[in-house]
Amino acid sequence: MLTVENLFVNYGMIKALQGISLVVKEKEIVALIGNNGAGKTTTLKTISGLIKPTSGRIYFQNIDLIKLNPYQITKLGIIHIPEGRKPFANLTVYENLRLGAYFVNKKREIEERLSFVFQIFPRLKERLKQPAGTLSGGELQMLAIGRGLMAKPKLLLLDEPSMGLSPILVEEIFSVIKNINKEGTAILLIEQNAAKALSIAHRAYVLETGKIMLEGKAEELINNESVKKIYLGVG
Amino acid sequence: MNYFFQQLLNGFQLGSVYALISLGYTMIYGIIRLINFAHGDIFMLGAYFGFYAITRFKFNFFIAILFSMVLCMIINVLIEKIAYAPLRKKNVPRINLLITAIGVSFFLENFASLKIIFGPDYLPYPRPFKIITFDFLGLTLSSIQIIVFFITLVLLLILDYLIKRTKIGLAMRAVSYDKETALLMGINVDNIISLTFALGAALAGAGGVLYGICYPQIHPFMGIMPGLKAFVAAVLGGIGVISGAVLGSYIIGMIEVFTAAFISSTFRDAIAFAILIIVLLTRPQGLFGKEEGIKL
Numbered sequence: 001m002l003t004v005e006n007l008f009v010n011y012g013m014i015k016a017l018q019g020i021s022l023v024v025k026e027k028e029i030v031a032l033i034g035n036n037g038a039g040k041t042t043t044l045k046t047i048s049g050l051i052k053p054t055s056g057r058i059y060f061q062n063i064d065l066i067k068l069n070p071y072q073i074t075k076l077g078i079i080h081i082p083e084g085r086k087p088f089a090n091l092t093v094y095e096n097l098r099l100g101a102y103f104v105n106k107k108r109e110i111e112e113r114l115s116f117v118f119q120i121f122p123r124l125k126e127r128l129k130q131p132a133g134t135l136s137g138g139e140l141q142m143l144a145i146g147r148g149l150m151a152k153p154k155l156l157l158l159d160e161p162s163m164g165l166s167p168i169l170v171e172e173i174f175s176v177i178k179n180i181n182k183e184g185t186a187i188l189l190i191e192q193n194a195a196k197a198l199s200i201a202h203r204a205y206v207l208e209t210g211k212i213m214l215e216g217k218a219e220e221l222i223n224n225e226s227v228k229k230i231y232l233g234v235g
Numbered sequence: 236m237n238y239f240f241q242q243l244l245n246g247f248q249l250g251s252v253y254a255l256i257s258l259g260y261t262m263i264y265g266i267i268r269l270i271n272f273a274h275g276d277i278f279m280l281g282a283y284f285g286f287y288a289i290t291r292f293k294f295n296f297f298i299a300i301l302f303s304m305v306l307c308m309i310i311n312v313l314i315e316k317i318a319y320a321p322l323r324k325k326n327v328p329r330i331n332l333l334i335t336a337i338g339v340s341f342f343l344e345n346f347a348s349l350k351i352i353f354g355p356d357y358l359p360y361p362r363p364f365k366i367i368t369f370d371f372l373g374l375t376l377s378s379i380q381i382i383v384f385f386i387t388l389v390l391l392l393i394l395d396y397l398i399k400r401t402k403i404g405l406a407m408r409a410v411s412y413d414k415e416t417a418l419l420m421g422i423n424v425d426n427i428i429s430l431t432f433a434l435g436a437a438l439a440g441a442g443g444v445l446y447g448i449c450y451p452q453i454h455p456f457m458g459i460m461p462g463l464k465a466f467v468a469a470v471l472g473g474i475g476v477i478s479g480a481v482l483g484s485y486i487i488g489m490i491e492v493f494t495a496a497f498i499s500s501t502f503r504d505a506i507a508f509a510i511l512i513i514v515l516l517t518r519p520q521g522l523f524g525k526e527e528g529i530k531l
Contacts, residue, residue: 050415074421086416088409099409099420102402151421 001026001186002047002078002155007056009042009210016042017053018210024155029177029187031197031218033231034207040190041083043207044157047188048080049073060155075103077154083163083190085144089133093124096132096143100150110150117146120176138169145176155186162193174200194231198222206231240374242496243489248380248449250488251387254481255442256465258394259435261472261480265411266431268329270474272336273314275462276343277436281307281443282360282453283353289361296363300386300444307440308433314339315432320425347455360451383445390441391481394434398477407431411475460504464491467511473524483522 002024009017017039024030032040045051047058049070058065065073074080088096097117101110118125121142127135132143141161148156161177162170170193178200181187191197198204198218206214206227214221221227256278263271281303288299318335348355367378398404410417410427417424446461447453468487472479487507495503514521 048419050418069423070418071421071423074419080419082416082419086413086419088412088416090412091405091408095405095408098402099405099417099422102406102421105402147420 001028001061002188003057003059004043004047005057005059007043007046007058008054009039009046009051010054016210017046017056020056020207020210020212022205022212022215024186024188027181027184027186028203029181029189029201031189031191031194031201031204032207033191033194033197033204035230036192037209038207039210040207041159042210044080044159044188044190047073048078048157050080074151077152078157079148079151079153079155080157081144081148081159081161083159085140087132087135087140087143087147089131091132092129093132093135093143094128096147097124097150100147102151113150113152117149120149120179121146137164138166138172141165141169141173145173145180149180153185155188156180158187158189160190160192162191162196170196194227195222237373238496242492244374244376244380245496246489246492247485248383248488249492250485251383252442252446252449252461253465253468253484253488255387255390255438255445256461257468257472257480257484258477259439260466260469261474261477262407262431262435264469265475265477266407266428267319267323267332269319269332269336270466271435272333272462272466273339273343274435274439275458275460275465276340276347277307277311277458278439278443278446278461278465279347279453279455279458280310280343281436281440282447282457283347283443284440285444285447286358286360286453289363296382299363300441303440303444304437305440307436307443311432311436312429315429320428323428344455344458353455355455357452357454360447360453362448362451379448383449386441386445390438394438394477397434403427403430464504464507467507467514470511470521471514473521475525476521476523479521479523 004020004022007017007020020039020043032043034040042051046053047065049065049068053066060076060078063076088099097114098110101113104110123139124142124146127139132140135143145161158177161173165173174196177187177189189197189201198221201218203216204218204221205212206221214224214227256274259274259277260271263269263274284303284306285299288294288302289296294302318339319332322332322335347353364378369376398407406417406422406427407430409420410422410424414424464487465484468483469480471486472481472483487510490510491503491507494506
């Protein structure tokens with residue numbers, strides 16, 4: 001579904017990505033784990049078109065993404081839910097959700113998608129008319145995911161969904177992610193919380209200073225000695 | 236007492252013209268954080284387009300306003316694409332954009348002064364309709380004032396509807412808050428920025444024609460003072476805040492007219508800029524602005 005080949009990204013003199021290759025297949029959850037500054041967010045931003053790579057190729061369902069603008073990539077069904085939730089705090093919850101389905105014009109379609117999002121996050125329905133700036137951290141993460149779902153994503157790029165949430169909320173968000181995937185959406189997930197990410201992912205890549213160090217099935221990586229040591233804090 | 240209310244009407248008239256200019260300042264600042272110092276010159280171009288529409292092409296007054304608005308939109312979008320967009324894409328510091336805007340301003344003023352364009356002379360503005368005066372509760376209200384109030388009101392209502400009730404308006408508010416996330420929503424941010432320049436220019440163009448019929452003399456440098464006053468109004472209201480720009484404009488219009496009427500007309504410009512200094516010293520975010528303050 002998504003193929004990334006030999007991706008290089010520079011920020012001025014800094015080499016952020018040094019030849020990343022990865023694949024996300026249909027209906028898969030793929031986790032990207034690694035320390036701060038390993039290049040996880042850069043990888044996602046390059047896939048969604050916010051950053052242009054110096055070299056490398058990205059294909060989504062055989063469409064070359066490199067030449068496309070971010071808004072065109074969004075239209076293809078690749079939805080990037082950014083780090084820090086990035087709500088439009090000046091807009092209401094409804095307006096935020098409406099923007100998620102920006103290129104949908106049919107009222108019925110928008111209503112249907114809204115009720116789908118409310119099924120998953122009933123809390124958002126209660127807050128509909130409130131400015132997004134007044135929501136709590138957990139509600140903001142729900143809004144960020146709900147806004148992403150409004151676009152009916154084929155591939156969801158999730159950047160640190162558990163960041164700053166209480167353990168109960170982390171559980172809730174991860175079970176939602178699992179359910180979204182069960183409905184057929186492929187997910188590329190970035191997490192600091194590697195144990196959590198590996199528990200729901202099918203496969204995973206371990207990123208270190210812009211390179212992929214390890215890749216494999218999630219259950220294999222959980223038991224890998226060096227992964228245990230560095231990312232899971234065991235051993 | 237009558238004199239007082241009469242001045243109130245005059246202040247309202249001047250404030251309306253300022254509001255039409257000031258909105259463009261505040262919207263463009265809102266969307267790309269640029270104080271567009273060439274905006275007063277778009278207003279000047281609008282006045283000239285209206286002038287030619289009425290005198291040369293014999294357009295009906297309302298058609299002339301529309302004609303001027305459309306031409307100003309096209310020109311401002313071209314300016315954005317040629318002068319600002321390439322800089323924006325290079326992520327240059329904002330001061331570079333500001334200096335570019337000043338350059339665009341000088342260019343427009345001097346280009347308009349060329350003999351083959353508009354020429355450097357003062358031109359008397361045509362009065363495309365009969366000036367009738369009404370006595371209204373002991374006040375004199377002219378048909379010019381009624382038309383200025385009416386057109387300003389209609390344009391403000393259209394703008395308000397556009398920004399608050401349409402998808403495009405929603406996209407504009409999203410882009411002004413966070414461009415990167417707006418892109419992720421599938422919004423073509425460049426188009427929304429162009430649209431904002433177009434909207435601001437349309438209002439300034441209409442303002443130019445209305446200014447022409449109120450204060451019937453135009454010249455290529457006529458945009459400087461009203462442009463600066465409208466900028467003061469936008470800062471007073473809180474730059475980036477749309478309702479603030481409108482209110483700020485009426486306040487500045489009133490203060491200016493009352494200064495001229497009750498103190499001395501030589502102070503009318505000084506007082507507007509004194510307000511700018513006071514606002515920046517005491518409440519830099521303006522009356523309705525958020526705490527972030529003004530960043531050039």
